[in-house]
Amino acid sequence: MRAARREVRRVGALRFLDVAAFRAYARLTLSAGDASWKAEALARLRAAYPAALDAVPTLVVSNPNAPEAQAFLEQVRPDIAIARCKVILKREIYEIARAGTFVLHPGICPEYRNAHGCFWALANRDLDRVGVTLLKVDRGVDTGPIYLQAGYDFDEVRESHVVIQYRVVFENLEAIGRTLIALARGEHVAPVPTAGRTSAVWGQPRLTDYLRWKRAARQQSARRDGSPRQAVKTCPTGTESPSVGWGCTPRRDEAAN
Numbered sequence: 001m002r003a004a005r006r007e008v009r010r011v012g013a014l015r016f017l018d019v020a021a022f023r024a025y026a027r028l029t030l031s032a033g034d035a036s037w038k039a040e041a042l043a044r045l046r047a048a049y050p051a052a053l054d055a056v057p058t059l060v061v062s063n064p065n066a067p068e069a070q071a072f073l074e075q076v077r078p079d080i081a082i083a084r085c086k087v088i089l090k091r092e093i094y095e096i097a098r099a100g101t102f103v104l105h106p107g108i109c110p111e112y113r114n115a116h117g118c119f120w121a122l123a124n125r126d127l128d129r130v131g132v133t134l135l136k137v138d139r140g141v142d143t144g145p146i147y148l149q150a151g152y153d154f155d156e157v158r159e160s161h162v163v164i165q166y167r168v169v170f171e172n173l174e175a176i177g178r179t180l181i182a183l184a185r186g187e188h189v190a191p192v193p194t195a196g197r198t199s200a201v202w203g204q205p206r207l208t209d210y211l212r213w214k215r216a217a218r219q220q221s222a223r224r225d226g227s228p229r230q231a232v233k234t235c236p237t238g239t240e241s242p243s244v245g246w247g248c249t250p251r252r253d254e255a256a257n
């Protein structure tokens with residue numbers, strides 16, 4: 001209840017009801033399909049990347065900022081860390097790994113910061129900015145240096161925003177892996193230039209925006225008359241920037257802005 005009251009104060013009663021309506025709608029109509037897709041995708045990943053993880057040191061905590069988590073990380077001293085959580089990490093946590101801690105943000109930063117960047121890019125019809133951002137954690141929220149941005153040729157009529165959000169990662173694992181390995185090895189990886197780009201933080205998905213997005217997607221699909229949408233290009237380390245609206249990783253021999 002405390003979180004709900006805080007959200008009402010932040011966005012107002014009407015928008016809060018819009019968010020609540022979307023959550024109810026998603027639970028009733030989207031969650032089963034999303035869960036099925038995730039289960040199938042995980043099965044494919046495990047088959048493609050078999051690994052014995054029994055010997056990997058593991059600690060389960062309710063809060064990644066807990067003292068026991070810090071003690072564990074200080075003991076194992078990782079070369080690189082990947083934060084797959086929705087908790088803002090304390091500096092004492094994210095600075096332990098030698099090469100830093102990185103996140104795979106579901107959205108193109110800095111234009112779509114916060115947890116639902118793909119949804120808002122879709123709702124805004126900003127289709128060239130539906131993708132994933134690999135960035136290094138710093139003191140801000142999704143404000144650290146960016147080392148890769150990528151997308152894929154999504155189907156916004158048939159796919160939910162949750163599936164799209166996962167697939168921008170799933171379809172680019174090879175490029176993500178190469179970039180992280182290079183960073184862990186201490187190789188120079190030039191950050192993506194962001195100077196002059198608009199930075200914005202987006203909130204929770206709303207039902208009115210979801211329905212508006214899907215209606216616009218169906219209309220655009222009908223106008224294309226079955227022609228495929230142009231794929232959003234992946235931007236792995238070492239490639240030149242494609243001619244889309246957001247910056248991608250430049251070649252390593254180029255100077256970073």
